[in-house]
Amino acid sequence: MSNHAEETHTYVLNPESSTEMARLLEQDRYANQNMGGVFVGLSTSDITGLHNVLDLACGPGGWVLDVAFENPTISVTGGDISRIMIDYAIARARTQKLTNTSFKVLDITKPLNFPDASFDLVNTRLLLGVLRREAWPPFIAECTRVLRPGGILRLMEPTDLGITNSPAQERLNALFTKALWVAGYGFSPDGNTLGMTTMVPRLLYKAGYQHLRYHSHAQWNGIEVKEEINYHRNAEVIFQTIQPFLVQTKVATQEEVQNLFQQMLIEINQDDFCGMYNSVIMTGYKPE
Numbered sequence: 001m002s003n004h005a006e007e008t009h010t011y012v013l014n015p016e017s018s019t020e021m022a023r024l025l026e027q028d029r030y031a032n033q034n035m036g037g038v039f040v041g042l043s044t045s046d047i048t049g050l051h052n053v054l055d056l057a058c059g060p061g062g063w064v065l066d067v068a069f070e071n072p073t074i075s076v077t078g079g080d081i082s083r084i085m086i087d088y089a090i091a092r093a094r095t096q097k098l099t100n101t102s103f104k105v106l107d108i109t110k111p112l113n114f115p116d117a118s119f120d121l122v123n124t125r126l127l128l129g130v131l132r133r134e135a136w137p138p139f140i141a142e143c144t145r146v147l148r149p150g151g152i153l154r155l156m157e158p159t160d161l162g163i164t165n166s167p168a169q170e171r172l173n174a175l176f177t178k179a180l181w182v183a184g185y186g187f188s189p190d191g192n193t194l195g196m197t198t199m200v201p202r203l204l205y206k207a208g209y210q211h212l213r214y215h216s217h218a219q220w221n222g223i224e225v226k227e228e229i230n231y232h233r234n235a236e237v238i239f240q241t242i243q244p245f246l247v248q249t250k251v252a253t254q255e256e257v258q259n260l261f262q263q264m265l266i267e268i269n270q271d272d273f274c275g276m277y278n279s280v281i282m283t284g285y286k287p288e
């Protein structure tokens with residue numbers, strides 16, 4: 001694929017930005033272990049049946065590399081639109097001497113260049129700001145095509161953008177939630193929620209998936225918690241980067257956004273700052 005990701009993608013952040021890659025690396029650092037492992041939400045017999053696994057919009061490859069390291073008999077493929085993230089993932093696989101990974105630059109809004117029924121599991125994490133709502137049914141159809149009968153689709157999405165004790169971050173979260181809805185992302189009825197974990201299961205049912213299961217995950221973050229995802233830094237990078245998006249979608253003026261951002265920086269760096277971050281892993285089986 002070409003290097004035109006910056007012009008053609010629908011990601012609300014910039015996939016070719018090294019700041020965004022650093023944010024994803026930081027976010028991934030503890031994500032798998034905090035959530036209970038790479039395959040949380042799957043049963044032991046599900047895991048035993050895995051030979052070929054695909055992670056779509058894999059970013060710099062954290063999930064793929066962890067799966068490959070922990071499961072040398074599984075071949076793991078990662079695909080992402082970002083050239084820099086895929087190059088980084090390939091370099092890390094090489095330095096970790098992982099021979100059971102492969103990475104490709106690909107666009108998940110287009111037909112995937114994989115044969116029918118070639119994977120036992122298709123995994124995705126955090127596609128909220130990647131796929132506009134009309135792109136979800138064709139995306140799920142492509143996942144279904146590349147899954148073998150009985151194969152598993154596993155999607156992790158946030159319930160909300162986090163609930164914190166910072167008034168400025170709460171306001172920015174509300175504006176970002178609204179902006180996503182205005183720009184066509186998520187499935188909220190009114191722009192006050194993300195609507196991902198309510199509507200994605202319906203899309204899976206409509207696509208014929210069976211035995212749907214949901215695994216909720218809650219992560220509290222505060223100064224007492226060491227060795228966790230750095231939500232302060234995550235919020236700082238996200239709200240630095242998405243300011244133009246909030247202005248373009250007309251949910252706030254430049255001045256409002258800048259003032260809120262400055263206020264948020266003060267509040268999230270106070271010792272008493274804390275927040276709860278909720279997400280759901282949704283799994284379903286393609287009919288045999």
Ligand SMILES: C[S@@+](CC[C@H](N)C(=O)[O-])C[C@H]1O[C@@H](n2cnc3c(N)ncnc32)[C@H](O)[C@@H]1O
Nearest residue numbers: 011015057058059080081082107108109125126
């Ligand atoms: C929120 S990040 C999640 C990354 C990874 N799944 C994780 O959890 O660390 C979204 C990812 O989607 C990628 N992306 C955006 N648009 C895409 C597209 N059309 N096709 C493939 N990947 C895309 C971005 O480059 C970014 O790596």
